Amino acid sequence: MLDISDFRDNANVIKADHDKRGLPHDNIDEVIRLDEEWRKAVYEQSLARKERNDTAKLISEAKKSGNNDEMQKLLSNVKSLGNKIDELDKFANELKESRDMIRMSIPNVLHDDVPVGDDDEGNTLHSEHGNKPSFSFEPRTHNDLLEMNNWADLPRAAKITGSRFYFLKGDLARLEMALQSYSVDFMTKKNFTLMHPPTMMNRKAYEGVTDLTDFETVMYGVEPDGYYMIATSEHPLTAMFMDEIIEPSLLPIKLVGVSPCFRREVGAHGQSDKGIWRVHQFTKIEQIIISLPEKSWEHHEDMLQNCIDLWNSLDIHYRVVNICTGDMGTVASKKYDLEAWLPGPNEFKEIVSCSNCTDYQANRLKMRYRTPEGNSTVHTLNSTAVATSRALVAIMEQNQLEDGRIKIPDVLQPYMNGQKILEAAPF
RNA sequence: GCGACAGUCGCAUAGCCUGGUAUUGCGCAGGAUUGCUAAUCCUGUGGGUUUCACCCGCGCGUGUUCAAAUCACGUCUGUCGCGCCA
Numbered sequence: 001m002l003d004i005s006d007f008r009d010n011a012n013v014i015k016a017d018h019d020k021r022g023l024p025h026d027n028i029d030e031v032i033r034l035d036e037e038w039r040k041a042v043y044e045q046s047l048a049r050k051e052r053n054d055t056a057k058l059i060s061e062a063k064k065s066g067n068n069d070e071m072q073k074l075l076s077n078v079k080s081l082g083n084k085i086d087e088l089d090k091f092a093n094e095l096k097e098s099r100d101m102i103r104m105s106i107p108n109v110l111h112d113d114v115p116v117g118d119d120d121e122g123n124t125l126h127s128e129h130g131n132k133p134s135f136s137f138e139p140r141t142h143n144d145l146l147e148m149n150n151w152a153d154l155p156r157a158a159k160i161t162g163s164r165f166y167f168l169k170g171d172l173a174r175l176e177m178a179l180q181s182y183s184v185d186f187m188t189k190k191n192f193t194l195m196h197p198p199t200m201m202n203r204k205a206y207e208g209v210t211d212l213t214d215f216e217t218v219m220y221g222v223e224p225d226g227y228y229m230i231a232t233s234e235h236p237l238t239a240m241f242m243d244e245i246i247e248p249s250l251l252p253i254k255l256v257g258v259s260p261c262f263r264r265e266v267g268a269h270g271q272s273d274k275g276i277w278r279v280h281q282f283t284k285i286e287q288i289i290i291s292l293p294e295k296s297w298e299h300h301e302d303m304l305q306n307c308i309d310l311w312n313s314l315d316i317h318y319r320v321v322n323i324c325t326g327d328m329g330t331v332a333s334k335k336y337d338l339e340a341w342l343p344g345p346n347e348f349k350e351i352v353s354c355s356n357c358t359d360y361q362a363n364r365l366k367m368r369y370r371t372p373e374g375n376s377t378v379h380t381l382n383s384t385a386v387a388t389s390r391a392l393v394a395i396m397e398q399n400q401l402e403d404g405r406i407k408i409p410d411v412l413q414p415y416m417n418g419q420k421i422l423e424a425a426p427f
Numbered sequence: 428g429c430g431a432c433a434g435u436c437g438c439a440u441a442g443c444c445u446g447g448u449a450u451u452g453c454g455c456a457g458g459a460u461u462g463c464u465a466a467u468c469c470u471g472u473g474g475g476u477u478u479c480a481c482c483c484g485c486g487c488g489u490g491u492u493c494a495a496a497u498c499a500c501g502u503c504u505g506u507c508g509c510g511c512c513a
Contacts (some may be wrong), residue, residue: 041477046475046482053448053482056494060447071493078493244439245473247455370437372456374475 001104004378007031017109021117021325027102034099041092052081061107062378064332099353104212108360110325110333111297117324123337124324129308130317132341137402141344142393143275146172148404149424164265164280165198170425174409175395176283176388178415180258183285184388186310197258200227205239208365211330217266233257234382237288240367243254245375252299253290265351275393277349282389289381292369293359296379300356303335304381307352308360310385314409316394317341319348333358333376338384340394351390354383 006014011032015025015119055078059217062071115124124228146152168176184194206219206228215221220229230236237257245255268278276282287306304320311318314401323335338352359377362368374379399407405423413420 041484042475043477046477049482054495056447059493063447071505082493247437370455372471372472375437 001100001108001365002106004035004103004205006109007103010036014109016411020110020114021107021159027106029311030039031106033097034225035101036094038092038095038099041088041095045085045088045092045170048085054079060289065244066178066193076424102362105329105330107328108333110328110360111356112160113322114324114328114334115324118326120324120327122283122324122326123321126320126322126336127311128319132313132317132385133343133398135341135343135400139343139397139400140404141275141394142277142342144344144406145396145400145406146275149422150405150427151422151425154275162280164278166276166279171419171422172392172425174416175412175422176348176392177387178412179388179391180285182412184258185387186313187287187306189284190254192254193254195233195237195255197230197233197240197257197259199230199259201230201236201239202227205272206235207243207363207366208242209239209361210332211234216264218260220264229262230259231263232284233259233286234288236285238290238361238380238382239365241367245368246369246378248292248369251290251292251378252295253288255288257286257288259286259386270346276389277393277394279389282387284387285385287383287385291379291381293377293379296356296358296381299320299355299381300334307338307383307385311338311352313411314391314395316398316409318351318394318416331355331357331360333360340390340398342394342397344397350391351387351394
């Protein structure tokens with residue numbers, strides 16, 4: 001959510017941003033109009049309250065001095081005031097709620113570097129890394145490799161849960177754990193603190209970190225408790241500082257979260273998503289930074305560099321793209337994706353998302369830090385380090401051997417007791 | 428799950444019984460003064476608005492009242508005890 005002062009003082013900035021995104025200005029104008037009406041209503045309400053407070057004081061004095069006539073007169077004068085205040089109160093609250101409902105739907109202001117484009121075709125190439133592997137045979141898709149080696153059981157997962165769930169089996173499940181341990185160690189060495197967050201969140205906290213439409217399309221609801229399964233550890237690890245005033249000496253706060261992630265994937269279909277590429281549950285190691293506003297762009301580049309270092313160490317061929325206006329969500333101001341090359345479908349596909357959300361989440365969550373001039377809003381950043389299911393796909397496809405077995409990346413071998421090749425599971 | 432107690436400004440506290448608009452300490456920031464590893468004193472330190480002022484704010488919500496941190500009801504969270512449990 002954008003700060004209300006941005007609408008009062010810098011509406012032209014938001015409007016220019018909407019022009020860049022190809023959005024109309026209606027919502028911005030409506031927020032400004034409702035805000036003006038709200039301020040008027042609040043002023044009137046405070047006048048009425050002042051009248052009541054003043055009279056209450058006089059009543060108190062009259063009572064003390066035993067002036068009963070005066071007291072009765074004042075009481076009859078002030079009787080109706082309560083209703084008036086209630087009405088003004090209700091009116092002002094309605095205006096504020098309408099204002100903020102629309103305000104919440106208005107996306108973050110984009111960084112100047114964000115390219116203009118209608119969809120992912122408009123994303124621009126930032127850099128390319130690693131060497132494209134060449135094969136003396138026709139490389140298989142990860143789905144074929146899973147079947148050949150019995151590394152995943154999707155039919156039985158569908159039987160007990162539903163489609164897009166899976167049992168990971170044997171060496172591939174072990175590689176999944178190795179990936180987690182390796183990437184956690186990697187991030188810990190960069191002074192990120194390891195966090196295991198709650199896997200469910202309540203509605204209030206969740207509204208602070210995500211686009212409201214996500215409640216319909218992304219998160220699973222848990223009834224009757226009214227909780228939501230987390231779609232990423234970004235959400236609990238950012239929202240954990242909700243309503244807090246952070247000592248500036250603690251900033252930047254750098255966290256590496258490990259958690260299962262749950263996504264409904266409403267509207268996602270297609271042959272290209274067979275196997276474990278797009279699933280309802282996966283494990284993700286996530287970078288989080290809570291930062292001073294003036295440092296956040298520097299941290300954004302640092303997080304990207306962490307990803308580059310990490311994925312280079314896994315010896316994966318990938319590229320970095322700068323996400324364009326049409327492919328950007330509501331919350332981020334700028335976003336890089338890492339896309340791994342998959343020899344099976346012969347495409348680059350998303351494995352990492354690295355975002356600076358500036359103060360958009362922090363405004364809603366009231367996450368502030370102390371300054372000599374008063375409290376000011378922090379910036380929040382998040383980036384995938386490794387989403388294990390997609391990392392496994394990239395490793396399987398790029399490291400496949402002719403017989404369908406997989407070479408384990410060198411840096412992961414110590415986490416596999418020195419094993420060099422993934423062997424098939426027995427069933 | 429049951430019972431008791433608790434929740435007050437960044438932290439810690441007083442106020443609650445007996446309703447009249449939040450006290451004190453610490454921390455932090457600014458200033459003054461004196462300079463012995465620093466001290467002392469003053470000021471400020473939740474949010475909002477039409478900002479020399481006013482309004483709101485005592486976990487959250489509702490009620491009673493001219494008036495609620497204070498009384499009543501509900502709810503959430505925490506602590507302790509009991510029960511259950513990996």
